[in-house]
Ligand SMILES: NC(=O)c1ccc[n+]([C@@H]2O[C@H](COP(=O)([O-])OP(=O)(O)OC[C@H]3O[C@@H](n4cnc5c(N)ncnc54)[C@H](O)[C@@H]3O)[C@@H](O)[C@H]2O)c1
Ligand SMILES: O=C(O)C(=O)C[C@@H](O)[C@H](O)[C@H](O)COP(=O)(O)O
């Protein structure tokens with residue numbers, strides 16, 4: 029298996045590349061390639077910064093001795109993806125006197141990528157952002173495609189913007205320090221790509237589940253490259269989610285409702301998506317769109333990947349449904365869901381009766 033760096037191109041108005049490989053956080057020339065001005069801000073969290081920020085800063089500085097590199101470090105975890113943290117980042121950008129040609133580097137998981145990406149989208153109406161994902165989830169999903177946001181108590185990612193990065197640089201060696209629970213969370217989004225559009229990839233994940241859980245370098249590199257290729261293709265065709273991109277939301281209507289109801293302190297995003305995909309499969313079954321055997325297969329794979337597949341105890345179905353009414357896919361016509369029609373086949377369905385959603389939640 030090929031462990032040399034791979035590059036996935038993302039087409040669009042402003043095309044960019046996803047670079048994947050071991051050691052890329054030390055590649056100063058690559059890091060500096062997207063820097064236009066003389067200021068850079070490294071935004072990270074308190075787990076990731078002590079591990080990687082000095083290395084990134086040193087590599088950048090060596091490539092660009094004239095660059096002023098500022099840093100801002102946030103508390104780790106979903107609880108930081110708030111308007112208050114957004115204001116902290118913009119205060120830091122103001123204190124550092126960052127101008128329009130400055131570059132923001134988002135070093136961390138999806139929380140830092142979404143939050144710092146949103147700050148980059150808004151600061152002076154938009155500065156360059158380079159995503160340096162350090163979790164599997166961020167490497168396969170959140171760093172790509174330009175969705176940035178913060179959460180509100182009322183719902184996930186409710187305030188945000190589309191702001192594609194200038195580049196994505198994923199150093200796969202950073203996964204060595206990732207806690208096992210966070211690795212598994214990333215695998216949920218990997219399964220999502222197979223489930224929604226690539227039956228052969230789902231078979232591959234099935235066959236390589238143990239290697240992925242054991243953090244086998246070759247298996248992870250393959251999973252990241254194939255996932256990025258899927259996401260890149262979809263966002264190139266539909267960057268603003270007018271149609272096909274909504275498929276990337278498989279499992280998210282349920283998953284986001286669970287995260288919101290738990291106050292962003294229960295299941296993490298990947299875990300909630302795992303539960304959500306099983307619920308979406310059950311809903312598809314209830315609507316007569318998919319056979320039960322497919323749901324069982326998806327559930328079994330997620331269980332093998334040591335991901336949760338049941339709604340956490342104590343969550344009220346009515347309250348979860350109320351969160352879903354504020355899902356970004358919902359319209360005046362009602363709830364819209366990504367239904368699953370078996371391996372590699374998903375579609376967006378509108379006018380889903382709330383009674384069907386409630387019975388799936390009650391049975392879960
Ligand atoms: N924008 C998108 O398209 C998109 C896609 C998927 C998910 N998301 C968002 O991403 C977020 C979840 O991202 P996540 O799962 O990466 O969570 P996260 O950013 O909270 O990271 C998980 C944990 O791992 C730690 N960590 C990160 N990298 C590490 C490393 N290499 N070594 C040790 N510890 C490390 C972090 O400090 C944190 O504690 C959610 O907010 C979700 O909504 C966005
Ligand atoms: O990139 C997308 O589009 C996705 O839906 C990817 C999801 O995995 C991700 O969680 C995204 O942040 C969800 O977007 P939202 O629009 O439902 O908030």
Ligand SMILES: [Zn+2]
Nearest residue numbers: 217280297301
């Ligand atoms: Zn997601």
